[in-house]
Amino acid sequence: MITGPVLVVGRGKTGQAVAEYLAGVDVEYRVVDDGDGPWSETALESALAGVELVIPSPGIPEHHPLLMAAAARGIAVRSEVDLAAEAASVPYVAVTGTNGKTTVTTLITAMLSASGMRARAVGNIGDPFLRAVATADANTETPDVFVVEVSSFQLRFAPNFRPSVAVWTNVADDHLDWHGSFTGYAQAKAMVTRSQHETDVLVTDRDDAVVQEHVAGTDAERVFVADVGGDGSWGPRGGALVDPEGHVVIGLGDLDVTAPHEIRNVAMAAAAARAVGARDAGIAAGARATQRLHHRAELVGQAGGVRWIDDSKATNPHATVAAVSGHDSVVLIAGGKNKGLDLGVLRPLAPRLRSVVAIGDAANEVVATFSGVVPVSTAESMRRAVRQAADAARPGDVVLLSPACASFDWYDGYAARGDDFRREVEALIGSNLGESA
Helix, strand or coil: CCCCCCEECCCCCCHHHHHHHHHCCCCEEECCCHHHHHCHHHHHHHHCCCCCEEEECCCCCCCCCCHHHHHHCCCCCHHHHHHHHHHHCCCCCECCCCCCHHHHHHHHHHHHCCCCCCEEEEECCCCCCCHHHHHCCCCCCCCCCEECCCCCHCCCCCCCCCCCCCEEEECCCCCEEEEEEEHHHHHHHHHHHHHHCCCCCEEECCCCCCHHHHCCCCCEEEECCCCCCCCEEEEEECCCEHHHHCCCCEHHHHCCCCCCHHHHHHHHHHHHHHHCCCHHHHHHHHHHHHCCCCCCCCEEEEEEEEEEEECCCCCCHHHHHHHHHHHCCEEEECCCEEECCCHHHHHHHHHHHEEEEEEECHHHHHHHHHCCCCEEEECCCCCHHHHHHHHHCCCCCEEECCCCEEEECCCCHHHHHHHHHHHHHHHHCCCCCCCCC
16 A cells, blocks of 8 residues: 655656646646656755655666665565556556557456457556556446556556556567666566466467566466467368367468468457456457558558558567568668667568568668668658668568657657658559459
């Protein structure tokens, strides 16, 4: 139970939700952010004076002076989702992973809703979890279950977080600038199951060795997804999605998914939804009703036998590898603001690549990655990138914006980058989505 005083770090969406909650439960608090720095020792003493708990927003890295000073003084640090978990009066499902979080969260919510349950998606996908919890009891439509998309930033400071069903989609290099190392990043992700009991469920990819290493000690019931379903795992088999016993849940031909990682996302969601109580008919209906999310392998145009796909959400190399692996011949547009990740892992994609157009701050790194194995050029704008890609593409190719980097060099987010790509594609070829490729 929180007694205060509490220091809330960050005045953004999460910080506002925390402040509202604390005011509602009559706990003393104050709010600071980096605009109140620089963080000299005197400033740190003043900010932390009398504080019993620090609640940072997700954008505040663990090496921030305030958090390091709090740790040195023995002051507890907890995230917003940790407070929400403690206050929640209904069950919650948690979804984390390097890639696929939002898609899986959306699918689970749709599958539960189609099964007649009141399911609400929150966290990174909507309202902060704490705000949703605080307002749930005052709403006549109190949900039966929350489906919470959670990041490593939030889980890092969530010792009390205990979802009844947890999904860890995958793990690969990402956010190393925040966590300091891949080990730290993976350990933060593993917090999704640390407090689970034997009555809880954990859904993971059986073939992700790093995930399996980090969850080996969990007390939760293990449910697996694999490249082939049946034999103890959810997955595709014979053109259908089957459960661990091999029972068909839905035909894959009914879904707008083709790439292995897309099928795996559906399998993850189905496994989690059934664990919560969804019926197989609801799982199938929810999967069919869920449209592909914007900027995630989204077809934005096709002409002359070339398809143009916006995968701007691919902000790390792992996501780009998955996206390219779903196609045979690709003109790749990649680059942006690298997050300290090794772009060299993209080099084995060379046999699938006709050419590469490098953009953004990391253009030189992209060039170095593919130099000598794939034709590669640089572009100083999205307009030039689209035109250079068009010059390189041949009938049957896919032009794929899958940057492997963040967008904050040229844009204020991956959505703005994807929107710019779509505009330039439409300016070049029109908005034709009806032509067969």
